[in-house]
Amino acid sequence: MSIPFATEKQVAVAAVRRACLLTSSVFNKLVKNETLTKGDKSPVTVGDYSAQAVVNTILGRAFPTDPIVGEEDANELRQESGVIMRQRIVELANETLTSELGLGEMVEWGLGPGQERTPEELMDAIDRGNHAGGAVGRMWTLDPIDGTKGFLRGEQYAVCLALIVDAQVQLGVMGCPNLPVDASNPDGPKGCIFVAVRGQGAQQMAVSGANPTPLTIPTISGDSLNFLESVEAAHSSHSFNSRVSSVLNITRAPTRMDSQAKYCCLARGDGGAYLRMPTGVGYREKIWDHASGAILIEEAGGIVTDSRGSSLDFGLGRTLGENFGVVAAGKAAHAKVLAAVMQAKAEEEEEKTKARV
Numbered sequence: 256m257s258i259p260f261a262t263e264k265q266v267a268v269a270a271v272r273r274a275c276l277l278t279s280s281v282f283n284k285l286v287k288n289e290t291l292t293k294g295d296k297s298p299v300t301v302g303d304y305s306a307q308a309v310v311n312t313i314l315g316r317a318f319p320t321d322p323i324v325g326e327e328d329a330n331e332l333r334q335e336s337g338v339i340m341r342q343r344i345v346e347l348a349n350e351t352l353t354s355e356l357g358l359g360e361m362v363e364w365g366l367g368p369g370q371e372r373t374p375e376e377l378m379d380a381i382d383r384g385n386h387a388g389g390a391v392g393r394m395w396t397l398d399p400i401d402g403t404k405g406f407l408r409g410e411q412y413a414v415c416l417a418l419i420v421d422a423q424v425q426l427g428v429m430g431c432p433n434l435p436v437d438a439s440n441p442d443g444p445k446g447c448i449f450v451a452v453r454g455q456g457a458q459q460m461a462v463s464g465a466n467p468t469p470l471t472i473p474t475i476s477g478d479s480l481n482f483l484e485s486v487e488a489a490h491s492s493h494s495f496n497s498r499v500s501s502v503l504n505i506t507r508a509p510t511r512m513d514s515q516a517k518y519c520c521l522a523r524g525d526g527g528a529y530l531r532m533p534t535g536v537g538y539r540e541k542i543w544d545h546a547s548g549a550i551l552i553e554e555a556g557g558i559v560t561d562s563r564g565s566s567l568d569f570g571l572g573r574t575l576g577e578n579f580g581v582v583a584a585g586k587a588a589h590a591k592v593l594a595a596v597m598q599a600k601a602e603e604e605e606e607k608t609k610a611r612v
């Protein structure tokens with residue numbers, strides 16, 4: 256019997272690796288007119304667009320009928336004002352798609368010398384990410400650069416790809432080009448890919464795909480537990496996390512890091528819990544910001560829920576719908592952190608009520 260999702264895993268690792276090579280190379284050459292500000296004020300760069308073009312081109316060749324829920328779309332690039340960026344994206348995507356085959360890659364996926372695409376094909380590939388999501392069937396979800404702000408600062412970011420079947424994440428692949436291979440050697444080699452398949456465990460490997468190593472979240476007890484949280488205070492409440500730390504008597508400062516690299520660090524024991532509490536009303540978390548991270552944690556032996564203890568629902572469309580915040584940790588730590596979140600929430604409510612009277 257063949258191993259479930261073996262081909263999907265091979266294709267997804269190849270797609271993420273190619274996208275990582277692209278984003279690492281583009282970072283050093285990024286110039287001012289290669290970044291746009293989207294409607295929600297967040298940045299998007301030629302790196303985000305061309306990484307989405309590359310991954311979607313590969314998925315489109317390998318699995319032509321699978322829909323994709325991707326973060327970016329090509330609307331801006333199809334305008335007159337988008338011509339310069341579009342040219343750059345086409346150049347970057349083609350450079351990446353046509354480079355020599357790496358470990359486990361196949362010509363059939365549209366890779367290797369001579370496989371250039373037209374600008375129109377690449378814009379259409381980006382727009383294959385327009386799927387609305389939903390509870391039924393097979394779909395991929397892609398964040399071509401998660402943590403664009405981290406990417407622009409030269410810090411952490413991740414290329415994140417996951418396969419969802421009937422609302423359950425079955426496969427997750429994350430590429431972190433700037434993440435040290437070994438956290439105890441922060442100045443050592445950087446760049447790793449994390450892979451998880453439902454029921455088959457979690458792994459870290461080199462960006463080349465070599466040296467896959469199984470990952471298990473270590474049991475972290477007591478006050479040695481520390482939080483992983485967003486760098487951006489607008490994305491996740493720093494003050495609420497510090498309140499939760501006080502409830503747990505944690506004195507260690509949180510580790511701030513952009514992107515789903517936080518899930519990767521948690522999976523290999525570089526942090527005790529990832530806590531993401533909403534900062535204001537109305538923002539809905541996106542499925543591509545959590546799908547690959549959530550399966551990585553589960554397959555490494557941990558638990559991911561929202562801040563009320565409900566499981567994340569990947570079947571409601573492009574967002575996580577009513578889920579409120581995210582709590583991810585190893586099994587024992589998760590129960591403790593969730594209880595502390597509830598207590599901190601109650602304390603906060605009480606203070607608000609007192610302030611009103």
Ligand SMILES: Nc1ncnc2c1ncn2[C@@H]1O[C@H](COP(=O)(O)O)[C@@H](OP(=O)(O)O)[C@H]1O
Pocket residue numbers: 297326398400401402403404405484485486487489490491512513514515533534538541544
């Ligand atoms: N107000 C908000 N609350 C929570 N998340 C937000 C947000 N505004 C943007 N984000 C998301 O936060 C992600 C980055 O997370 P983090 O802060 O953990 O690095 C962004 O992903 P992109 O960088 O892919 O756009 C974006 O989707």
Ligand SMILES: [Mg+2]
Pocket residue numbers: 297298299326403
């Ligand atoms: Mg974005």
Ligand SMILES: [Mg+2]
Pocket residue numbers: 398400401402543544
């Ligand atoms: Mg993101």
Ligand SMILES: [Mg+2]
Pocket residue numbers: 303326398399400401402403
């Ligand atoms: Mg993104």
